[in-house]
Amino acid sequence: MSSPRDRIIEITFDLFAKQGYNSTGINQIISEAGVAKASFYLHFKSKEDLCVEFLKVRHQYWFNELYTFSSGTNDLPERLIRAFDFLIEMNKKENFRGCSFLNILSEIPVDNVKILNVIQSHKADLRNYFLDMLKDEVLSDHIYMLFESSIIESQLFRSNELIEKSKKIITNLIP
């Protein structure tokens, strides 16, 4: 059996993504991880600290999945389309729970800089992901914004409709 710390992170990964930050209590985490409460606080200074750790793990996981999903082609438009198909895949896997980073952004007080920084950093990386591919800041940000909307609107309407529409739109945008 894995270490308490690992079990906490594993369970947190599931619960935060599924239920959100505020709806997931320490009690549920330690209970499902089979860990004593004091053990939790041995490894994480606070729930906020756990959140930062979660976001970092999620960041790793999410980009890994994206890379894996998009690899296998060097065709630029194809790679872009695959990024959006990745969203469809994630919606299927996670039942339209949207973006953990944006969800937590909505849950934290405006002055929580520690968490905000991690979220900003994640999205900055995503912006760069598109910029690296397209080498055109206006175009890449354009697509980044369609990508972000695609996540949110599919979460809102529990549907991939606008993701599909985005795919069509960007097909026409790319030279």
Added chain:
Amino acid sequence: MSSPRDRIIEITFDLFAKQGYNSTGINQIISEAGVAKASFYLHFKSKEDLCVEFLKVRHQYWFNELYTFSSGTNDLPERLIRAFDFLIEMNKKENFRGCSFLNILSEIPVDNVKILNVIQSHKADLRNYFLDMLKDEVLSDHIYMLFESSIIESQLFRSNELIEKSKKIITNLIP
């Protein structure tokens, strides 16, 4: 002095928009509204009910402000640009708190259909707002998605940068 119900709604309007749904407790609401606890539950079956009411009021308010801000021109591109300028105005007024509807979407459990419906309805109206103007579903959804991203990204980065970029992009999109 206005009725207890009105005072509750008025205060809720401020607090939910400013602090979010979960961070605003019933106690704070009734205390700032100067209303007894039981009086609150006389007018609202639950906090969820109040949330629905809040979203309806917010819906009214938000579209009124948008209409007011966009009126005064019949030029199509100009009206579109003004919609985005309205976001800048709101960010200034509400300190980059983002969209109350999307924020609450992130805060509620996935199975809360009652609230979800109100949020979906609001965003459907917004989609129609652009569709009515543009009469082209692909184009209007395209702009709708840029609009949604503009809200979220400005909330995330506490900056109007991507709103301004969107304005430039749509200028080139409109025939």
Added chain:
Amino acid sequence: MSSPRDRIIEITFDLFAKQGYNSTGINQIISEAGVAKASFYLHFKSKEDLCVEFLKVRHQYWFNELYTFSSGTNDLPERLIRAFDFLIEMNKKENFRGCSFLNILSEIPVDNVKILNVIQSHKADLRNYFLDMLKDEVLSDHIYMLFESSIIESQLFRSNELIEKSKKIITNLIP
């Protein structure tokens, strides 16, 4: 049966005096008072608040008992002696638990002004009690200090020895 608030105060009165401030938890108080936790916080903003309330009640009680015990004579030396006999009485009744005010003074952080003020106020009243009787500040403070020591030393040694010695001393001090 009395109100929850009264039961809380009654139980607190016993527990704080018997066990001290830090050794008495909210859980024990509400459990012995037969009151829900939220009911406690309905009436007291915090444990610190309860402490202030306790000290005020204790202040009332203690001076009432002192007055009662010392009444029945107008002879000055006799009244003074009775004040010290009152300490013996209290030690018997409360098993040498000493002074609640001084005990709590030792338990709070140095910067807790709210509680400190109440304690200072109590002791200032006691100093004035002797000053009013003796009309001589040096003499009254002299006796006040013997009185304070009498409390503490009897608590420390679980004995009335130094109270008795103080009685002999002040008999020689009074003209």
Added chain:
Amino acid sequence: MSSPRDRIIEITFDLFAKQGYNSTGINQIISEAGVAKASFYLHFKSKEDLCVEFLKVRHQYWFNELYTFSSGTNDLPERLIRAFDFLIEMNKKENFRGCSFLNILSEIPVDNVKILNVIQSHKADLRNYFLDMLKDEVLSDHIYMLFESSIIESQLFRSNELIEKSKKIITNLIP
């Protein structure tokens, strides 16, 4: 670098005197001493044990300082006055934190005999300090009590006023 045990004692000496017994956690002690948790319990059976050790070290320290401060004169009244001036010096050095022994007396449960004995022993030594000087039990206990009050009242009122008053009083007491 000194041994873990010594570092623990050194840090404890500072923290217990500054923050009190209950407000100082084992975690803070080992963290500031740079010692592992288990190493602590290797040297001390319990926090209570550490407390006993602390009181013994404090006892040594306190009397040493008192002797040092009072030496340099063989004049009896002068030596007595210096004892009270020593209190003023300690208040200055330790910011009116009072007597560690009496503070801990207030913090421990009434039935903690182990710690109680050490405190009683310290104060018995202090009583003997005055008795050895004065050879008159009534007078020495009289002054001992003024001394004890002086400590406590200066802690309570964050002022040396009653110490100064005690000095005047005892000047008149000594033949």
Added chain:
DNA sequence: CATGAATGAGGTTTCATTCAT
């Protein structure tokens, strides 16, 4: 229509101590 007291369930965090290595 209005009230304020009362609640059960849960929140996050910290305590002194022990165990396996």
Added chain:
DNA sequence: AATGAATGAAACCTCATTCAT
């Protein structure tokens, strides 16, 4: 002799909601 992870129990406090009046 030394360690750091793990713990059960308890700390103080807040949540949305209901009840008796």
